[in-house]
Amino acid sequence: MNNLNIYFLGTGTSQGIPVINSKHPVCLSDNVKDKRLRVSVWIYTDNFSIVIDCGPDFRQQMLTSKCTYIDALLFTHEHADHTAGLDDIRPFYFNQGNIAVYAHQRVLDNLAMRFHYIFNDENKYPGAPSVNQYEVAENQSFYIKNQEIIPINAKHGNLQVFGYKIRDFVYLTDVKTIATTEIEKIKNCKVLVVNCLREEPHTTHFNLAEVLDFISLVQPKKTYLTHISHLFGFHEEIQEKLPENVYVAYDNLEITI
Numbered sequence: 001m002n003n004l005n006i007y008f009l010g011t012g013t014s015q016g017i018p019v020i021n022s023k024h025p026v027c028l029s030d031n032v033k034d035k036r037l038r039v040s041v042w043i044y045t046d047n048f049s050i051v052i053d054c055g056p057d058f059r060q061q062m063l064t065s066k067c068t069y070i071d072a073l074l075f076t077h078e079h080a081d082h083t084a085g086l087d088d089i090r091p092f093y094f095n096q097g098n099i100a101v102y103a104h105q106r107v108l109d110n111l112a113m114r115f116h117y118i119f120n121d122e123n124k125y126p127g128a129p130s131v132n133q134y135e136v137a138e139n140q141s142f143y144i145k146n147q148e149i150i151p152i153n154a155k156h157g158n159l160q161v162f163g164y165k166i167r168d169f170v171y172l173t174d175v176k177t178i179a180t181t182e183i184e185k186i187k188n189c190k191v192l193v194v195n196c197l198r199e200e201p202h203t204t205h206f207n208l209a210e211v212l213d214f215i216s217l218v219q220p221k222k223t224y225l226t227h228i229s230h231l232f233g234f235h236e237e238i239q240e241k242l243p244e245n246v247y248v249a250y251d252n253l254e255i256t257i
Helices: 058-065 086-096 105-114 180-186 208-218 235-241
Strands: 005-010 040-045 048-052 072-074 099-103 131-135 142-144 147-156 159-166 169-172 191-195 222-226 246-248 254-256
Touching: 005 058, 040 058, 040 169, 058 086, 086 099, 099 105, 099 142, 105 131, 147 169, 147 180, 169 180, 180 208, 191 208, 235 246
Parallel strands: 048 072, 072 099, 099 131, 169 191, 191 222, 222 246
Antiparallel strands: 005 040, 005 254, 040 048, 142 147, 147 159, 159 169
16 A cells, blocks of 8 residues: 655644734744644645645645645635635646535535635636535545545534544644544544644634643544644744654645555
8 A cells, every 4th residue: 555645735823824914933933844834734645635625825835845636625614724725726627627625515515605606617717617526424434536534523613623534644623622433533543633723722722731632532653733823832842842752743744654
């Protein structure tokens, strides 16, 4: 079986780091690991390529990563920092044809409203991309290029979100709570990527204490923290606080499973 490659396209929050006009020390950092685009990940093998979430930095992320083909876009939820770059699928559409989009039906409906010119096939503008829509439902795995994708149901405050499991890799972002039945799907995975906003509590995101408790519960071999706020601190200082086999992800980090 081919290795599974994980490329961190973005590891920041909805504003990214640096935040516009912020004088916070982290936003002024010269360390490239403290500069974070909106959260997204590219997962690929020799014959399989998907991107999870398509935020406002999608174009730059594709250029930097040199991703040239995507079999599908998977969405976790409808918030703008995860969806606002959808128009930039156009070059992929011109090269490949319709782009496969997988999401909760609620999210598909939201995207169809916001990007009507992409989802509506009537009187279509010649330069607009087109998509093939696929509903992701709780407890229903699906396949892309013979690769099984298992959705993980969670809550982002009161909003339902999906994480995804591919082989021994689990990706979770914008998670605050998760049911016991879903936790069983995650236990003992080789690599867990999970959101960790900051040390202080937050109403809709894991903070550091919560994510460390979650890691202790699911016992992954390795964990990478993503969706990092500038309020968490400098990359190197965060890393020093973390236990063994827990790492702060950063933009353009690539790992192989």
